[in-house]
Amino acid sequence: MYTQALNQADTGPKVIEDADKLARFEAKIDAEERIEPNDWMPEAYRRTLVRQISQHAHSEIVGMLPEGNWITRAPTLRRKAALIAKVQDEGGHGLYLYAAAETLGVSREELIDQLLTGRAKYSSIFNYPTLTWADIGCIGWLVDGAAIMNQIPLCRTSYGPYARAMIRICKEESFHQRQGYEIMLALCRGSAEQKAMAQDALDRWWWPALMMFGPPDAQSVHTEQSMRWKIKRFTNDQLRQQFVDATVPQAHYLGLTIPDPDLRYDAASGHWRFGAIDWEEFRQVLAGNGPCNRERMEARRRAHEEGAWVREAALAHAAKRRARAAAAKIAAE
Amino acid sequence: MTTIAVAETPLVLSLLRLADTALVHSHRLSEWCGHAPMIEEDLALANLALDLLGQARALYAYAAEVEGAGRTEDDLAYLRDAPQYRNVLMAELPRGDFAFTILRGFLLSAWAHPFWQAAARSADAQLAAIAAKAEKEAAYHVRHTGEWTIRLGDGTEESRRRMLTALETLWPYTGELFEADAADRAMIAAGVLPDPATLRPAWEATVTRVFDEALLPRPADGWMQTGGRSGRHTEHLGHMLAVMQHLQRAYPGCTW
Amino acid sequence: MTEPKMPLWEVFIRARSGLAHRHVGSVHAADAEMALQAARDTYTRRGEGLSIWVVPSAAITASDPADKDALFEPTASKPYRHPTFYDIPPEVGHM
Numbered sequence: 001m002y003t004q005a006l007n008q009a010d011t012g013p014k015v016i017e018d019a020d021k022l023a024r025f026e027a028k029i030d031a032e033e034r035i036e037p038n039d040w041m042p043e044a045y046r047r048t049l050v051r052q053i054s055q056h057a058h059s060e061i062v063g064m065l066p067e068g069n070w071i072t073r074a075p076t077l078r079r080k081a082a083l084i085a086k087v088q089d090e091g092g093h094g095l096y097l098y099a100a101a102e103t104l105g106v107s108r109e110e111l112i113d114q115l116l117t118g119r120a121k122y123s124s125i126f127n128y129p130t131l132t133w134a135d136i137g138c139i140g141w142l143v144d145g146a147a148i149m150n151q152i153p154l155c156r157t158s159y160g161p162y163a164r165a166m167i168r169i170c171k172e173e174s175f176h177q178r179q180g181y182e183i184m185l186a187l188c189r190g191s192a193e194q195k196a197m198a199q200d201a202l203d204r205w206w207w208p209a210l211m212m213f214g215p216p217d218a219q220s221v222h223t224e225q226s227m228r229w230k231i232k233r234f235t236n237d238q239l240r241q242q243f244v245d246a247t248v249p250q251a252h253y254l255g256l257t258i259p260d261p262d263l264r265y266d267a268a269s270g271h272w273r274f275g276a277i278d279w280e281e282f283r284q285v286l287a288g289n290g291p292c293n294r295e296r297m298e299a300r301r302r303a304h305e306e307g308a309w310v311r312e313a314a315l316a317h318a319a320k321r322r323a324r325a326a327a328a329k330i331a332a333e
Numbered sequence: 334m335t336t337i338a339v340a341e342t343p344l345v346l347s348l349l350r351l352a353d354t355a356l357v358h359s360h361r362l363s364e365w366c367g368h369a370p371m372i373e374e375d376l377a378l379a380n381l382a383l384d385l386l387g388q389a390r391a392l393y394a395y396a397a398e399v400e401g402a403g404r405t406e407d408d409l410a411y412l413r414d415a416p417q418y419r420n421v422l423m424a425e426l427p428r429g430d431f432a433f434t435i436l437r438g439f440l441l442s443a444w445a446h447p448f449w450q451a452a453a454r455s456a457d458a459q460l461a462a463i464a465a466k467a468e469k470e471a472a473y474h475v476r477h478t479g480e481w482t483i484r485l486g487d488g489t490e491e492s493r494r495r496m497l498t499a500l501e502t503l504w505p506y507t508g509e510l511f512e513a514d515a516a517d518r519a520m521i522a523a524g525v526l527p528d529p530a531t532l533r534p535a536w537e538a539t540v541t542r543v544f545d546e547a548l549l550p551r552p553a554d555g556w557m558q559t560g561g562r563s564g565r566h567t568e569h570l571g572h573m574l575a576v577m578q579h580l581q582r583a584y585p586g587c588t589w
Numbered sequence: 590m591t592e593p594k595m596p597l598w599e600v601f602i603r604a605r606s607g608l609a610h611r612h613v614g615s616v617h618a619a620d621a622e623m624a625l626q627a628a629r630d631t632y633t634r635r636g637e638g639l640s641i642w643v644v645p646s647a648a649i650t651a652s653d654p655a656d657k658d659a660l661f662e663p664t665a666s667k668p669y670r671h672p673t674f675y676d677i678p679p680e681v682g683h684m
Contacts, residue, residue: 039654064367064375071363072573075580075589076407077356077390080363081383087366088379092631095372099615102597108617109592133580133589168614172635183589190587299368307370308592309495310431313488314619315593320487321620371595373616373627380630477630480622 015043029230034160037103045229049159050104051120052231054111057097059123061115062296064090066130067139075133082179083136089176093169100161116301124282125212127290134187134194134201140180142202142209142247148177149243150213158230181250188254195255202251203259210274211282213240241271248272335585337404337412343516344457345400346419347526349409350562352392353420356410357570358441359385360577364428374431377477381438384470391463411581415564415571422561423506425570432495435481436503439543442474444510447535451527460525479543486547496549508557510536597646598624600631602638610642618643 021040028035035041064087071087074080098108114120125143130136151173154166187198214220214236226232234242251258262275284290339345362382369375393406423437449471452464485492511529513521520526544551560566580589595617601610613632618624624643632638652660668674677684 036654038651061367061372068367071366072360072576073579075411075587077386077393077410079589081386081390084363084366084379084383084386088376088383088634091367091372091375091379092634095376095616095631096614098372099597102615107594108597109594113592165614186589190589191584193584194587303368303370306368307374307431309489309491310370310374310485311595311619312593313485313492314623315595316492317484317488318619371617373618373623373631376634377626377630380634473629477626480626484619484623 012043012047017042029158029228032230034163035158036160044225045231046104048226048229048231049162050101050106052226053097053101053104053159053162053165054106054114055121055123057094057101057111058115058120059126060090060094060097062122062126062300064094065296065299066126066128066292067136069130070133070136073133074136079183082175086140086176086179089172092172093165096165096168097162100159100165103161112304116297116304118288118297121286123212124285124290125208126296127285127293128204128208129292131204132197132201134184134197135205137180137183137187137198138201138205140176140178141184141250142180142205143212144173144176144180145247146209146212146243148173149239149246153233153239156230156233162231184254184256188256198254199256202256206259207277207281208285210240210244210277211279211285213237213243215279215282244272244274245270335412336414336417337408339396339404339409339413339417340400340402341516342399343519344525345396346516347520348392348396348399348460350419350421352389352396352409353418354424354441355385355392356389357418357420357573358424358437359383359389360573361424361426361428362434362438365434370431378434381474381477384467384474388463388467388470391466395459395463407581411578415566415574417564418561418566418570418574419564420561420570421506421509422558422567423503423509425561425567425573426502426506427569429499429502430495432485432492433499433502435478435485436496436499438474439478439482440503440507440540441510442471442478443539443543444532444536446471446475446539447532448527448529451532455526456524475539479539482543482549483547486544486549493548496547500549500552504552504554505556505558508554509559509561512559512562514563595619596624598628598643599646599649600624600628601642601644602628602632603640604638606639610640613637615646616643 022042025035025039025041025045035045067083067087067090071080071083074083098111101111102108111120115122130139148170151166151170155163155170157163157166184198187194217223217235217237220236223232223235227235248258248263260275262273264273265271266273285293288294339349341349359382362378362385365378366375366382369378389410390406393409397404397406397409421441423441426433426437428434429437446468449464449468453461453468455461455464482496486496487493511533513529517526517529521528541551580587596619597615597617598621599615600613602613603610616624616627616631618627621643625641628641628643633641664670
């Protein structure tokens with residue numbers, strides 16, 4: 001999901017790289033050594049990473065919105081505390097990731113500008129609405145569950161700062177999925193209305209969750225270079241299958257039905273085989289036609305614009321302090 | 334489940350006043366999550382909200398225990414309507430802009446810090462334990478909102494204008510922090526709660542120190558708004574509770 | 590209008606007394622006090638620290654990876670700096 005950026009083509013200008021440097025770089029990658037900020041790297045590697053890490057960061061930041069939608073309506077104080085802490089974590093993860101991208105020579109301001117002007121993308125999943133409390137359960141259980149599948153291999157990604165950010169993120173996120181599943185459990189053990197709420201949420205989130213892993217490998221030509229450079233370590237289809245295998249028994253435990261008439265267990269391979277994914281829906285959501293694309297971007301733009309005077313004031317005050325300190329020093333001399 | 338009626342002995346009432354103020358203020362802060370001026374501040378405001386929510390939960394749990402009617406923290410938070418809420422009015426005013434949020438946070442925490450410091454020596458051991466934890470949290474809240482008050486007061490023309498507007502709106506709500514009615518006096522006499530009059534010097538000192546550095550005028554104490562602590566609220570609390578209590582009201586008696 | 594850049598700070602945290610401060614990440618803030626608070630609010634939410642340093646990222650001078658061989662290779666040929674270089678009979682005991 002959070003590696004959706006790796007499914008896009010690198011459209012930057014072709015750079016003829018120094019053959020010796022390139023060979024040393026690739027030998028380092030093959031030897032499982034990490035690439036660090038000031039190390040030489042091919043331009044395409046740098047561009048791919050900036051795009052991937054920043055889109056990951058944007059996904060965390062935009063991802064605060066659908067769940068933030070229920071902070072003021074969380075049904076108990078315990079759930080409210082957990083949800084605030086979780087949405088706060090997403091913000092922190094965005095922060096770590098922007099910082100990792102910044103080590104590649106691009107500023108946070110530029111990255112945010114790319115998001116707000118629509119030049120950068122974020123994970124398609126956050127363009128779906130959170131309509132009931134059960135959606136908060138489903139996001140934790142399915143969306144964070146899918147994210148973990150995707151993010152654990154990223155802890156070993158070849159770029160050092162990205163890998164270190166992912167280690168911290170994975171450690172912090174370990175409560176997110178449990179939090180979501182616990183919400184689902186409470187609903188499924190509750191009243192008939194609560195259980196219907198849980199099933200309805202699963203019906204709406206299941207397919208978008210599977211789409212999070214990106215297009216099928218056969219259509220995802222750009223995965224290959226990212227795999228070779230060990231930015232990405234598993235293919236979209238491998239991760240998707242791993243997710244389905246882990247999630248189906250969890251749904252059964254809840255007593256919920258996965259909304260896929262073709263779903264069946266293949267005893268020979270030990271995998272759950274699932275039906276066809278509607279990739280047209282995925283393309284439409286990525287193209288900006290999801291139910292909430294406009295609202296999400298408007299909310300981010302509003303927060304940024306309404307916060308401009310605060311950032312300006314902080315910088316202005318810091319400048320005044322420096323000027324006063326300098327004046328005091330001159331006066332003292 | 335319908336709205337509950339809590340037997341408000343002086344101790345229960347005092348605990349509810351503190352818990353409601355913490356919860357309502359926490360709720361207003363949490364409305365920023367995902368919408369703050371920079372990511373660092375999304376995290377900071379969420380931390381403030383979580384501290385206050387933690388205080389509210391501890392206070393509700395204790396209030397429920399003292400009342401002895403078998404209620405939970407959630408019964409107290411979700412099943413009382415606005416007239417039963419006992420928070421100070423300042424906490425419930427709508428989120429406003431960042432200047433308003435910061436200044437409200439500062440004025441309330443500049444009060445809360447000496448309050449919890451004194452309450453940590455309460456004759457009531459359980460309240461003293463809650464206070465000992467809250468005191469440290471409040472100290473950081475004063476620091477964070479105080480430093481922002483200085484930066485916004487002495488930042489740009491716009492930030493200063495916004496702070497002055499917020500100050501004008503908020504100041505008339507500061508009087509309620511220092512009120513004492515019969516229930517308060519009973520608790521003060523029993524050594525359970527500090528006398529609010531004794532908190533004033535510390536509050537004034539913090540406000541003066543920060544306002545001086547922020548180049549903000551300390552307004553004259555004119556007419557002060559009151560009523561929240563006895564259940565007469567602004568129009569805003571009802572809307573806030575309608576949102577906050579939505580699920581508990583729409584699906585009564587469920588476990589979440 | 591281009592957004593003015595908010596300074597970047599590197600954050601170092603001492604996890605327990607007795608340990609050195611360790612680099613944990615970075616934050617953006619207009620000045621040192623706000624950077625310290627941002628570091629506290631970002632990097633110590635799960636009891637990760639007892640002490641924080643923040644340093645303007647621009648104040649850090651880093652060695653160039655291209656100089657790696659010149660800076661760090663020569664040390665590899667000086668095994669006499671390590672205790673295992675010296676032969677002491679076992680009967681002398683631990684030294």
